[in-house]
Amino acid sequence: MSKADLPANLVIVDHPLVLHKLTLMRDKHTPSAVFRQLLREISLLLAYEVARDLPMTTQTIETPLAEMEAPILKGKKLVIVSILRAGNGLLEGMLDLMPSARVGHIGIYRNPDTLQPVEYYMKVPEDIAERRVIVVDPMLATGNSVSAAIQRLKDKGAKDIKLVCLLSAPEGIKHVNADHPDVQIFTAAVDRKLNSHGYIVPGLGDAGDRMFGTK
Structure with a gap:
């Protein structure tokens, strides 16, 4: 996918620290414990970017030297929605x-034969319609599961939704953008393609298996 083909709602967080840590995660020799730690560190940097435009207000406080009007977040707190299991x-x-x-x-898991999403659990705050929602899933591959999850959140009333992924494939980006053009996508990298099994290439393998050592 060339830059000209990238949708306007896609943000690539290509900070040097993100790219360095992502390279370590891609390495198949990186052990699960290190993989988990790197993912946690990268998520901090991604969170910084996705929260950049949070609404602000001010409140009066007293510093040790003076009273001042200081900036503070406005409105209800965020909701972070993890797509299990790797989203955690x-x-x-x-x-x-x-x-x-x-x-x-x-x-939500992906049926290995059809590559279609199958939902088995959902629990979100009741007032999700009044909050900004950040959906997190390390891999945006086919986009089927992510798109289905976003639609379920919209069914619950969510209106302000952003998606954060570690790695994305062009196919997944196009799918989510077609289904949900109102959802901004944040990712650390856009890889070349999907293979015949729906895995991102070059990618880093199955994020859940890499995290938990289940393969």
């Missing part, structure tokens, strides 16, 4: 930066 790797790092955020979970 990004979730943990984002909560380090935004510990007061509410948390939701959507359990």
Whole structure:
């Protein structure tokens, strides 16, 4: 996917620290414990970017030297929604930066034969319609599961949604953008393509298996 083909709602977070850590994660020799730590560190940097335009207000405080009008976040706290199971790797790092955020979970797995999403669990805050929602999933491959998760959140009333992924494939970006052009996508890198099994190439393998050592 050339830069000219990238949708306007895609943000590539190509900070040198992000790219360095991503390279270490791609290496098949990186052990699970290190992989998890790197994902947590990258998620902090991604969270910084996705939260850049949060609404602000001011409040009167007293410093040790003077009274002042100081900037502070406005409105209700964020909701971070993890697409299980691999999304929890990004979730943990984002909560380090935004510990007061509410948390939701959507359990969706990809049928290995059809590559279509199958939902098995969903729990989100009841007032999600009044909050900004950040959906986290390390891999945006076919886009089927992510698009389905976003639609479920919209069905619950969510209106202000952003998607954060570690790696993306052009096919997944096009799919999500076609289904949800109102959702801004943040990713560290856009790789070449998907293979016949729906995995991102060159990618880093299955993020869940790499995180938990299940393969």
